[in-house]
Amino acid sequence: MSLALSPAEAEQLRDLRSRLNRTPKDALGDKSVGPLTKGFFTLCGRVGLSPQTGGQPIATLGELKTAVGEADLTRLKQIIQQLEGLRADPKVWRAVFNFGVLQAILTRRLILGGKETAQ
Numbered sequence: 001m002s003l004a005l006s007p008a009e010a011e012q013l014r015d016l017r018s019r020l021n022r023t024p025k026d027a028l029g030d031k032s033v034g035p036l037t038k039g040f041f042t043l044c045g046r047v048g049l050s051p052q053t054g055g056q057p058i059a060t061l062g063e064l065k066t067a068v069g070e071a072d073l074t075r076l077k078q079i080i081q082q083l084e085g086l087r088a089d090p091k092v093w094r095a096v097f098n099f100g101v102l103q104a105i106l107t108r109r110l111i112l113g114g115k116e117t118a119q
Helices: 007-022 027-046 061-070 073-086 090-099 101-112
Strands: none
Touching: 007 027, 007 101, 027 073, 027 090, 027 101, 061 073, 061 090, 061 101, 073 090, 073 101, 090 101
């Protein structure tokens, strides 16, 4: 899988990241979590981030976000596999959602694709 992203893929990543950033973290955002989660995993499949087994499990949200920031493409796919497992528990998933992990993954994919620079 090539790391390169088409302009359309980059725009889709940025658009979803923007939508995730605008989602309220309280009860007002509850109705958005499901559709945005589905959109996230669908988009991941389109931009070369299909879940992949392997890698060490990550225990805390802070560690998860740090791992995403340092991940190569293979590790990012492994993290997405772990996230798929976390979706089963709505409380845990909402914590992941609110912590900005999904946005971090989208940003990392843009960086790996050469569409943004690491800060």
